[in-house]
Amino acid sequence: MVTANKEATYNSAIEGDIVVTRLDAVINWIRSNSIWPMPMGLACCGIELMGAGGARFDIARFGAEVMRFSPRQSDCMIVAGTVTYKMAPHIRRIYDQMASPKWVIAMGACASTGGMYRSYSTMQGVDRILPVDVYISGCPPRPEAILDALIKMQEKIRREPSARMLFKEEYKG
């Protein structure tokens, strides 16, 4: 929304109470600054996610402090931890219960690739069952990395053709 072109910016003297912009920009601005995460804490990474939510790192600065433990109220699933095959279907079902639009962050080595668990019980990356938007490396990633991933995801959301997606069947959720 912010542009260096003075002509295109809001001038109350000329335009009164009217702001002219693109629908995409408004929708994406709203969405990207109010992401309600679904904290899918499955293992040790969950602790670091709590750290990112605490006062020291304060994920609220980026508008994502409202951790919702109900999928129906959240729009970004943060998969924080080891995805076992036993747990995987439940994760997918929780994801399916989230309303569109929704995004997924795979946090840590385990959620991204299975990590050090090259074994019979661990799914080798949650992207086998979920469409992951951002991967975070680390075991566990530091809270700064989570914030960085969040900022990357906000950038991604701001590039989305949201207005067009509103009228597409598959996005109606």
Added chain:
Amino acid sequence: MSDAISETNTTATSGIVATLREKFPQSAEKITPRASADHPAVNVPADAAMAILTYLRDEHGYEMLSDLTAVDWAEGASPRFTVVWHLLSVTINPGVCLRVAADCASDTEPEMPSVADIWPAANWHERETFDMFGIVFTGHPDLRRILMWDGYPHHPLRKEFPLAGMDDELPDPEVEAETKARLVAAPMAGGPFVASTGNLNLAESEPRAKDQSWSEENPKAEGPKG
């Protein structure tokens, strides 16, 4: 392990073996000392295991079952499965465990009486042993898998089960149909990764693949197995 300690253990073991033989004369020849590097250990026959364990708990103060597990000796070995109970007395001799072991009679459908009635702690341990080894604990109040899901077809700690796992179906057919994801054998890439013990230089002792000549990008050279 110093000689002094193993000597104490040998003495303790032979004491326990003598006591048990006296109390259970009909199984006397099957009650034997068991090789052990640390704690006293005895072998007992499976059919008398329940009576012996109850006796140890009631008369010798082993009021706590600190662990229950099993050994799979090898595919084709006989006896193949051995169940091991770790008993602890917190009143008489805390710090020394008594290890009691019994071989399962059947190598294909191993069974062992459940001790969940006399030590409630055994409940989940027996479920885990059942899950991992497929040993059925007769008389268990609720013998379901505990780590893997109901319906999983394998017992992962059996010797014939590969560490990487086997291709299989997801626990939930709906999710499998939706995502096309399945259980797949994990890429081992030269693993399992083992630490070299006794090496104080941590850079050298950290876990490494035994065979680093191949990886996911460079396939393993064809050759004799192992």
